[in-house]
Amino acid sequence: xxxxxxxxxxxxxxxxxxxxxxxxxxxxxxxxxEAKEMAEEGDNGLIHVVGTLKKTxxxxxxxxxxxxxxxxxxxxxxxxxxxxxxxxxxxxxxxDFTKSEQVVVIGSYKGSEVFMADKILLKCPxxxxxxxxx
Amino acid sequence: xxxxxxxxxxxxxxxxxxxxxxxxxxxFYKASQENDLAKSWLKTASLVYYLHVAAxxxxxxxxxxxxxxxxxxYHYAWSYTSINxxxxxxxxxxxxxxxxxxxxWIFWNALIGxxxxxTNRTWKAPVMTxxxxxxxxxxxxxxxxxxxxxxIGSSPFILLRDALSMPVFQINPxxxxxxxxxxxxxxxxxxxxxxxxxxxxxxxxxxxPFAFCVAGLWKKRYREWIRPTLPWALFSAGVLGLGIxxxxxxxYETLNFGGYWNWDPVENAVYVPWIVLVASIHTMIAYNKSxxxxxxxxxxVIATFIMILYSTFLxxxxxxxxxxxHSFTDLGLFAQLVVYMAxxxxxxxxxxxxRWKEIPSSEKETSxxxxxxxxxxxxxxxxxxxxxxxxxTSIPVYNAIIEGFGGVSNLAPPADQIxxxxxxxxxxxxxxxxxxxxxxFFWWEKxxxxxxxxxxxxxxxxxxxxxxxxxxxxxxxxxPYMILLTxxxxxxxxxxxxxxxxxxxxxxxxxGAITHIGxxxxxxxxxxxxxxxxxxxxxxxxxxxxxxxxxxVNQKNLLLFVDETREMDGYQLIYKGQRLELRDREGYxxxxxxxxxxxxxxxxxxxxxxxxxxxxxxxxTVRVFPENTHYxxxxxxxxxxDVLYPxxxxxxxxxxVVSPAIMRGLWRDIYTHVTVVPPTDEEIEWDEPTEQVIKxxxxxxxxxxxxxxxxxxxxxxxxxxxxxxxxxxxxxxxxVFGKEKEYxxxxxxxxxxxxxxxxxxxxxxxxxxxxxxxxxxxxxxxTLKIEKTQRDYIILKAVEKPxxxxxxxGTLVLLIGFGVALSRRYSDFIKMRDKGIE
Numbered sequence: 001x002x003x004x005x006x007x008x009x010x011x012x013x014x015x016x017x018x019x020x021x022x023x024x025x026x027x028x029x030x031x032x033x034e035a036k037e038m039a040e041e042g043d044n045g046l047i048h049v050v051g052t053l054k055k056t057x058x059x060x061x062x063x064x065x066x067x068x069x070x071x072x073x074x075x076x077x078x079x080x081x082x083x084x085x086x087x088x089x090x091x092x093x094x095x096d097f098t099k100s101e102q103v104v105v106i107g108s109y110k111g112s113e114v115f116m117a118d119k120i121l122l123k124c125p126x127x128x129x130x131x132x133x134x
Numbered sequence: 135x136x137x138x139x140x141x142x143x144x145x146x147x148x149x150x151x152x153x154x155x156x157x158x159x160x161x162f163y164k165a166s167q168e169n170d171l172a173k174s175w176l177k178t179a180s181l182v183y184y185l186h187v188a189a190x191x192x193x194x195x196x197x198x199x200x201x202x203x204x205x206x207x208y209h210y211a212w213s214y215t216s217i218n219x220x221x222x223x224x225x226x227x228x229x230x231x232x233x234x235x236x237x238x239w240i241f242w243n244a245l246i247g248x249x250x251x252x253t254n255r256t257w258k259a260p261v262m263t264x265x266x267x268x269x270x271x272x273x274x275x276x277x278x279x280x281x282x283x284x285x286i287g288s289s290p291f292i293l294l295r296d297a298l299s300m301p302v303f304q305i306n307p308x309x310x311x312x313x314x315x316x317x318x319x320x321x322x323x324x325x326x327x328x329x330x331x332x333x334x335x336x337x338x339x340x341x342x343p344f345a346f347c348v349a350g351l352w353k354k355r356y357r358e359w360i361r362p363t364l365p366w367a368l369f370s371a372g373v374l375g376l377g378i379x380x381x382x383x384x385x386y387e388t389l390n391f392g393g394y395w396n397w398d399p400v401e402n403a404v405y406v407p408w409i410v411l412v413a414s415i416h417t418m419i420a421y422n423k424s425x426x427x428x429x430x431x432x433x434x435v436i437a438t439f440i441m442i443l444y445s446t447f448l449x450x451x452x453x454x455x456x457x458x459x460h461s462f463t464d465l466g467l468f469a470q471l472v473v474y475m476a477x478x479x480x481x482x483x484x485x486x487x488x489r490w491k492e493i494p495s496s497e498k499e500t501s502x503x504x505x506x507x508x509x510x511x512x513x514x515x516x517x518x519x520x521x522x523x524x525x526x527t528s529i530p531v532y533n534a535i536i537e538g539f540g541g542v543s544n545l546a547p548p549a550d551q552i553x554x555x556x557x558x559x560x561x562x563x564x565x566x567x568x569x570x571x572x573x574x575f576f577w578w579e580k581x582x583x584x585x586x587x588x589x590x591x592x593x594x595x596x597x598x599x600x601x602x603x604x605x606x607x608x609x610x611x612x613x614p615y616m617i618l619l620t621x622x623x624x625x626x627x628x629x630x631x632x633x634x635x636x637x638x639x640x641x642x643x644x645x646g647a648i649t650h651i652g653x654x655x656x657x658x659x660x661x662x663x664x665x666x667x668x669x670x671x672x673x674x675x676x677x678x679x680x681x682x683x684x685x686x687v688n689q690k691n692l693l694l695f696v697d698e699t700r701e702m703d704g705y706q707l708i709y710k711g712q713r714l715e716l717r718d719r720e721g722y723x724x725x726x727x728x729x730x731x732x733x734x735x736x737x738x739x740x741x742x743x744x745x746x747x748x749x750x751x752x753x754x755t756v757r758v759f760p761e762n763t764h765y766x767x768x769x770x771x772x773x774x775x776d777v778l779y780p781x782x783x784x785x786x787x788x789x790x791v792v793s794p795a796i797m798r799g800l801w802r803d804i805y806t807h808v809t810v811v812p813p814t815d816e817e818i819e820w821d822e823p824t825e826q827v828i829k830x831x832x833x834x835x836x837x838x839x840x841x842x843x844x845x846x847x848x849x850x851x852x853x854x855x856x857x858x859x860x861x862x863x864x865x866x867x868x869x870v871f872g873k874e875k876e877y878x879x880x881x882x883x884x885x886x887x888x889x890x891x892x893x894x895x896x897x898x899x900x901x902x903x904x905x906x907x908x909x910x911x912x913x914x915x916x917t918l919k920i921e922k923t924q925r926d927y928i929i930l931k932a933v934e935k936p937x938x939x940x941x942x943x944g945t946l947v948l949l950i951g952f953g954v955a956l957s958r959r960y961s962d963f964i965k966m967r968d969k970g971i972e
Contacts, residue, residue, distance in 0.1 A: 071690075
């Protein structure tokens with residue numbers, strides 16, 4: 001076998017590893033129910049859940065609870081299947097959090113009750129289009 | 135009245151530029167045929183191309199005219215500008231929208247085409263054929279023509295009434311808004327004036343290597359296309375690299391992501407073509423000696439341009455949707471972008487396949503000791519770096535394809551993007567550093583085992599000594615970082631050796647060594663500033679997050695009350711209060727001393743204020759930037775105090791926007807931004823009031839702070855016109871001794887026509903509102919109503935970024951290297967051309 005062939009095989013192997021690693025590290029969009037099932041099966045990978053904040057009939061956001069030192073907070077989120085879930089986030093409340101139309105939380109279940117968010121993406125009303133806030 | 139002339143003229147010129155681009159393609163094609171008519175076709179083609187350039191310039195002028203004259207009847211002007219926008223930001227509003235940025239791209243292409251037309255001889259006709267064809271596709275993106283329900287392109291000259299269906303236009307079709315929406319304040323930054331033109335010049339120039347390569351394949355001049363291409367490829371890589379770094383620097387300075395690079399899809403979309411372009415430069419440099427390098431050059435040059443097309447598609451078709459923070463909005467160009475991408479991908483790859491057998495190739499094995507081998511390895515690793523980034527960035531595309539075939543796909547990008555990309559790019563960068571150090575020795579000298587030992591000994595010893603020292607001094611403990619540090623140091627040292635010996639003989643040949651030194655410095659800068667980026671405001675309070683689970687979590691933010699010192703990571707932090715930046719003077723001024731005037735950005739000061747080099751008297755007027763609130767924070771360490779002013783902007787397009795403040799140091803930057811700010815005046819909630827009966831000069835406690843009722847003075851109407859005609863008007867002066875400074879609270883008590891008026895005074899820093907409730911003349915006491923709220927506070931995140939300056943320095947060195955190499959390769963080309971060979 002020529003050295004070029006060995007070289008080629010090595011490159012292809014690395015490329016395949018890259019693809020496998022992407023597939024392995026890629027997250028997925030799921031509902032809270034699926035996320036909970038994953039956690040119960042011992043899968044601690046971070047996943048994306050899309051939903052909205054819990055609101056009253058008059059459109060007021062309810063269920064936001066900052067911690068005593070205001071450095072973290074929890075809130076109630078309703079996923080696309082209508083399931084309500086308490087989410088905890090280890091950062092202060094982002095600007096314009098209550099104005100967001102859509103919330104994407106990236107995180108996982110801790111225990112069976114609480115969803116711990118590592119990151120929150122907000123999608124703001126069309127007035128703020130073209131941008132989002134972290 | 136609606137001024138339709140510039141819009142109609144602009145639109146017509148867009149159509150002319152599209153048609154002339156097509157005509158130029160055809161006539162350059164005719165001119166490239168080897169027959170008697172070629173010469174006259176070339177004349178026609180050049181003429182048509184000049185027409186095209188004139189039309190493009192006309193389009194640019196028309197759009198500028200609309201923006202400069204505030205013609206808000208046009209959607210583009212209304213969306214991105216306003217009457218008060220300064221000139222330089224009208225310039226940046228030009229490329230704010232998708233149409234304008236396409237136009238910028240077309241404009242650069244048109245100008246570069248002129249240069250090509252004048253610097254080439256035998257290549258002129260075939261290269262310009264491809265060039266003009268790309269121009270036609272680009273011009274079609276802003277065509278704005280509807281042919282039997284199919285919309286082609288999105289015109290920047292659309293009238294507001296055609297773009298929006300607002301009811302006002304039914305009543306009055308000639309309605310023109312008074313003012314526009316204005317440019318997003320985040321973009322009102324000098325980097326946004328120069329970053330997009332630079333980036334698009336880089337984008338535009340990637341077309342040149344592609345055009346030469348395809349022309350070479352087409353005309354079967356398989357080797358000759360490289361010499362005229364190389365200077366342009368170096369130009370393109372330099373400019374595109376500069377554009378990318380400018381964008382990174384803007385993000386670092388203006389956005390609150392906490393860094394200069396986020397592996398966001400939009401960033402990846404320029405990183406990938408740039409890396410492939412750099413790989414292609416390497417193989418092009420080796421083409422002369424190696425047929426393998428020739429073939430890889432063809433592949434890489436084509437790949438660069440396809441990657442440019444692909445990233446245009448990614449960022450402009452709307453496909454990135456939720457996965458990017460700053461993708462353009464969807465203009466309905468999806469199909470058109472796909473056609474554009476597919477056309478050139480199929481054309482170029484197809485041509486390469488047809489010609490592949492004819493391209494010279496060699497069966498001989500390249501030796502490990504040959505320079506080509508090392509260049510080839512470098513290009514391969516660079517390609518892998520690009521491949522590793524583009525695969526995950528394309529996840530939304532996979533979803534779209536699967537869903538297009540009726541499937542369901544819920545694949546999301548990696549949750550920890552930075553960690554995910556870093557684990558790969560780090561190791562590949564280590565390889566790059568090692569190869570760029572070693573490869574250079576092979577490049578300049580014929581190597582064998584003995585010789586290699588001889589040249590490598592000194593650099594290796596120096597590298598190991600230096601790296602060991604740094605690892606010990608900077609206490610680097612992570613193995614990957616140690617390896618990256620050593621590899622980068624090696625590249626730095628080895629290339630310095632090369633630079634020394636090459637520059638001795640001919641400085642013009644030193645481009646490669648300088649460029650690689652720049653890369654090594656950049657790698658070191660990234661290693662320290664990102665690898666050792668360290669949150670100063672982090673503290674392990676040992677708090678349990680929640681009763682539901684018992685992990686301890688580090689707090690990454692710090693709560694600072696006004697005028698209270700907090701110790702953090704060796705720094706003493708004091709938050710001093712809210713400030714506004716002065717517009718007519720240098721510096722910042724405390725918000726609480728400002729009183730509003732009729733003009734929104736002019737204020738009078740309510741007491742004497744000491745500025746840096748000026749004293750303002752009570753009643754003086756100052757001009758400020760009212761939309762930006764700055765939070766003054768003093769950082770003290772080892773007796774040295776630095777003051778930072780991170781800001782919060784009330785942004786009409788985005789709500790509240792936080793921007794960092796950066797304390798620049800030679801060895802490290804301190805990067806800080808506020809994560810939470812106290813509520814605005816209207817949102818403050820006051821506690822239940824308490825009452826206290828106080829005598830003048832009596833000391834008492836307000837919110838645990840010693841306070842004194844200094845006096846109760848009678849107000850007369852001359853001093854204070856608001857009390858004119860009152861029977862009695864007094865003002866209490868309550869001094870509060872805070873830890874850092876004193877505060878004055880001065881509520882008023884007014885009796886007029888038998889009615890009592892109480893004017894409370896609020897101290898926001900103290901979180902107090904005091905009202906004089908009653909005056910008790912018999913006891914000579916005053917009853918004060920005291921209300922409390924949260925004291926002024928901010929929540930802050932502060933990050934230390936060591937040696938980030940190495941990154942900027944490295945970029946500069948890299949650009950100088952590109953410049954040196956460019957000048958050498960260009961004179962090579964000129965020499966050959968003037969000999970009549972090219």
